[in-house]
Amino acid sequence: MRRETILNVGIPGLLLAIGLLAYALDETYIITLATRAAILALAGVGLNIALGLGGLVSLGHAAFFGIGGYAMGILAFHAQTYMPLWGVIGGTTSMPIIWLVAVIASGLAALVIGALSLRTSGVYFIMITLAFGQMLFYFAISWPAYGGEDGVSIYMRNNFPGLNTLVPLNFFLICFAVLAVVLIFAGRLGKSPFGLALQATRQNVARVEAVGLAPYKLRLMAFVLSGAITGLAGALFADLNRFVSPSMLSWQMSGEIMVLVILGGIARLSGPVAGAMVFIALEYVLEDLSHYWHIYLGAILLLVVLFARGGLVGLIAGREVAHD
């Protein structure tokens, strides 16, 4: 096996092991941290499809993360208040249904935002995705039905058939299982004809057009997939906190998701997982060390960008990987 393949199994395996070990040691807080890492990793895997495979630098993925979060918040809010949405649709507390809604809603949002943003490229694309993210952020703040700036709190974590989700380990395992399924999907996607064509649009648009493929369509499909996966992560994240607020839509959130992809290593399958684990660990360690831990995070990020361009996985697995 190549080192990269070992890492692709080993890094998620390490996350699973941390969760299980924390359970064995009865460290509930660590399980929660591991759950957070799994969810942020999922968001990162989503972003990585656009960013890593497609080379689309989206600084607005918090939009999809937040839409997923609000999908969960709104459905659970209507379920707990017994007020049907628009008088017809009852809320739900069933996770699979919430996930489905979150994926569809964020996928549709990605379709609209992507269709507009992908008309441009380069630095325009970065700024426009950022601006659309801000648009949804301000909309969520000024729309009072779901708490406006204060967000929506959910009393109980939502249900999953056959499992008690209030047990931290169970919820961790659910999140990890979703992450694992999406990782396998993303791994296969990267090697599928679609994934290869998408990577080709990143490397040389003219050649992609010359062989008769449409870069705009490929990119839009990647953007929708990417947004939908990030939206799924958002639904889980909101469920973890039992709370959703406009901060999930903020541009800092977009930045953090991007940072953890880069920390781990861009366009590496397990990069976001490594990045999320390191990010959470840094947060945990540095926050203890200093109130102002963002300074250190900023310094580390700066060093990684300036000097370690392949990220963590790149450092371990070597820089260039054409095939697995």
Added chain:
Amino acid sequence: MSAALLAEQLLNGLQFGVMLFLMAAGLTLIFGVMGLINLAHGSLYMIGAFAAAGMAALTGSFLLALAAALMAAAIVGAIVEMVVIRRLYDRDHLDQVLATFALILIFSEGTRFLFGSLPLYLDTPDLLSGPTTLFGGLEYSKYRLFIIAVGLAVGGGLFWLIARTRLGIQIRAGKADREMIAALGVDIRRLYTLVFALGAALAGLAGAMIGAIQSVEVGMGEPVLILAFVVIVIGGIGSIKGAFVGALLVGMTDTLGRVLLPQAFGLFMDASSATTVGASLASMSIYILMAGILLFRPSGLFGGQA
């Protein structure tokens, strides 16, 4: 709605637009000349505001406060350019985004460390406090008029600088072909540092002037930064003229939208839902404007080919 109220809102829109222009001009200049996308531009705005608040608290002089803001932002800008930004010119946009995002984290937390989390307040000078009477008996804040005047003066100065001076010629040449002007003996590294410091100073000035209207706090720069992005996307990246037109468009749309939209919806809705829908739509109006303009001109109003 009375004509006086409308005139007041138009002036507010102009003031907001002028402030956005100060931010957007620096961003678009830096992008146009060095090809760099700088997320940390909002931090320089914040640094200007904090420097002004600090100096005002120390000396009580508003003029000194403005000078301190300009100096602090320009100096920090020059240092950051020499230490970090310089290494990013030949990197792709992703690296630039990440590195400047890291700078935001460092600047924001550093400022929090130095000044604490509580907002500071910067008073308007006595001379500019209170309203003045304009044509037709319209009462309007002296300070906001001052911002408009300073903004327009700086804008005019910037156009003059770019169009008429030797430095301006070098900047325009740097946009067109950086190897060539280096070959002609212009010290390109010094030119880049200068342009970056100039952009930083403009941002610092904007931060200091707005600091007297709003509170001076950590994180004040980023919302303005994102609006400035919208401005230069609308105007066309790299174009100062585009930044000016875009800034006024965004300033007017945002200000008038917040006033007019709730009233417009009030015509056919009950008052409370009109306020809600109007306010929500108003908060999105500039982004809708941007999307609309991009549909027809993907590289902005005054941009070249994207």
